[in-house]
Amino acid sequence: MDPTSQKTIDFPVPKEKEAKTGIVVVGGGAAGMTAAIAAARRGADVTVVERMARIGKKLLATGNGRCNLTNTNRGIEKYHGANPEFVLGAFGQFHVGETLSFFEELGVEPVVESDGCVYPASGQASSVLDVLRYEMEHLGVAVLCDTPIRRIEKGRKGFGCMSADGGMIRADRVIVAAGGKSSPNLGSNGSGFKIAEALGHTVKTPFPALVQILLDAPFLKRLAGVRIQGRAECRVDNIVAGSERGELLFADYGISGIPILGLSRPVSENAGTGRKLSLHLDLFPDAAPAQVAERIARRIAFNPGKPLDISFIGMLHKRLIGVILEEAGCRNRELACGSLSPGDIHRIAALLKDWPLQCTGVKSWMFSQVTAGGVDVGEVNPRTMESKIVPGIFFAGEVLDIDGDCGGYNLQWAWSSGYVAGISAAK
Numbered sequence: 001m002d003p004t005s006q007k008t009i010d011f012p013v014p015k016e017k018e019a020k021t022g023i024v025v026v027g028g029g030a031a032g033m034t035a036a037i038a039a040a041r042r043g044a045d046v047t048v049v050e051r052m053a054r055i056g057k058k059l060l061a062t063g064n065g066r067c068n069l070t071n072t073n074r075g076i077e078k079y080h081g082a083n084p085e086f087v088l089g090a091f092g093q094f095h096v097g098e099t100l101s102f103f104e105e106l107g108v109e110p111v112v113e114s115d116g117c118v119y120p121a122s123g124q125a126s127s128v129l130d131v132l133r134y135e136m137e138h139l140g141v142a143v144l145c146d147t148p149i150r151r152i153e154k155g156r157k158g159f160g161c162m163s164a165d166g167g168m169i170r171a172d173r174v175i176v177a178a179g180g181k182s183s184p185n186l187g188s189n190g191s192g193f194k195i196a197e198a199l200g201h202t203v204k205t206p207f208p209a210l211v212q213i214l215l216d217a218p219f220l221k222r223l224a225g226v227r228i229q230g231r232a233e234c235r236v237d238n239i240v241a242g243s244e245r246g247e248l249l250f251a252d253y254g255i256s257g258i259p260i261l262g263l264s265r266p267v268s269e270n271a272g273t274g275r276k277l278s279l280h281l282d283l284f285p286d287a288a289p290a291q292v293a294e295r296i297a298r299r300i301a302f303n304p305g306k307p308l309d310i311s312f313i314g315m316l317h318k319r320l321i322g323v324i325l326e327e328a329g330c331r332n333r334e335l336a337c338g339s340l341s342p343g344d345i346h347r348i349a350a351l352l353k354d355w356p357l358q359c360t361g362v363k364s365w366m367f368s369q370v371t372a373g374g375v376d377v378g379e380v381n382p383r384t385m386e387s388k389i390v391p392g393i394f395f396a397g398e399v400l401d402i403d404g405d406c407g408g409y410n411l412q413w414a415w416s417s418g419y420v421a422g423i424s425a426a427k
């Protein structure tokens with residue numbers, strides 16, 4: 001849509017229920033609440049408009065209820081989108097140090113774990129939400145819940161935020177912090193993208209990220225619930241797209257676990273394109289293939305009369321043994337393990353080091369933790385978060401085409417972009 005073709009409206013004098021505000025923040029998530037606090041601290045008259053019955057519902061679910069609020073291992077490589085460098089504009093003003101000070105002043109004591117992940121000392125995501133809500137209340141920020149905004153109309157002076165029930169909330173400036181499409185049960189249902197498009201913005205096609213991967217394999221039901229430690233490598237058309245190590249969890253649909261969430265982005269982006277998508281599991285990442293073969297040969301030498309499947313107990317998860325043997329072409333599990341040929345041992349060891357699994361896609365939006373794609377950052381000023389297309393409109397958080405890795409990086413983006421949008425809108 002050509003933004004210059006937008007009609008200019010004289011908004012009617014507000015009806016009684018319509019609040020007259022300086023800044024309206026659309027969305028009471030992590031980015032919206034930070035934006036509201038930053039703007040209100042600079043004297044702005046702020047109203048947060050939230051479509052759910054309560055603000056901050058997603059925040060309560062973060063970090064398995066503990067809220068991994070940031071990560072001390074910073075790096076641009078943790079962020080993705082058409083132009084990840086966009087984050088630097090906000091991070092230059094409000095990054096990890098400022099975030100930690102911000103929360104410490106609000107009362108949240110941060111605890112940094114060995115992987116750099118930061119959690120509140122209380123171990124409760126609710127404490128992060130509580131201090132944000134208290135600060136908003138203290139600053140006089142108005143909160144309107146159960147009020148989904150459908151679109152934003154530009155007037156001769158300011159904006160009208162049109163709610164689904166036909167109401168209008170006037171604003172001098174609007175911060176769109178409506179999130180992406182992930183976990184719609186927690187609030188963000190993609191309506192922020194529609195609002196942005198109607199204002200003339202381009203939205204890069206959203207797709208789910210940090211999500212479980214679907215596999216095409218006949219043995220998934222047998223493995224459902226099996227947890228193993230290992231390394232997973234994701235390949236697109238046989239080209240390595242990422243590699244992660246940690247706990248891998250099999251499920252009847254495919255595979256999950258933090259390393260898998262971290263590898264899901266290229267699978268999700270390329271699903272349905274005809275490209276070959278595969279995961280390659282290494283169940284012994286600290287050993288070379290020859291060392292794994294030696295370990296198997298040694299076990300067999302100790303007890304050559306043991307049936308094949310029994311002989312792997314203690315080395316592999318019990319439910320994995322039969323599957324691995326079958327995949328390696330050793331179908332007669334009752335055979336004495338001593339009858340395995342060196343070629344059989346080599347094949348089993350090779351499979352344990354590089355077990356290829358075909359991916360068919362990822363689980364749905366309902367299961368994804370973050371949305372890749374979103375409002376084109378080329379149309380937004382990185383130092384203010386203001387729209388280059390409609391001055392007076394600002395964006396913050398996941399609604400933008402920025403997504404981060406697992407480990408606190410997405411909330412960091414929400415705090416940073418929210419804070420910068422808030423101070424800029426209040427200027």
Ligand SMILES: Cc1cc2nc3c(=O)[nH]c(=O)nc-3n(C[C@H](O)[C@H](O)[C@H](O)COP(=O)(O)OP(=O)(O)OC[C@H]3O[C@@H](n4cnc5c(N)ncnc54)[C@H](O)[C@@H]3O)c2cc1C
Nearest residue numbers: 027029030031051062063068149179187397398408410411
């Ligand atoms: C289960 C889960 C666990 C996670 N754990 C972590 C973690 O530990 N660490 C981390 O860094 N990240 C985590 N994330 C990701 C992180 O929560 C998000 O990236 C972050 O919350 C995005 O903040 P946001 O404010 O941009 O969007 P959201 O938090 O999605 O907030 C957007 C808000 O806008 C409201 N809204 C939407 N449309 C409208 C509308 N039209 N009108 C009015 N209101 C509207 C929504 O209801 C919502 O409250 C997790 C995500 C999930 C789902």
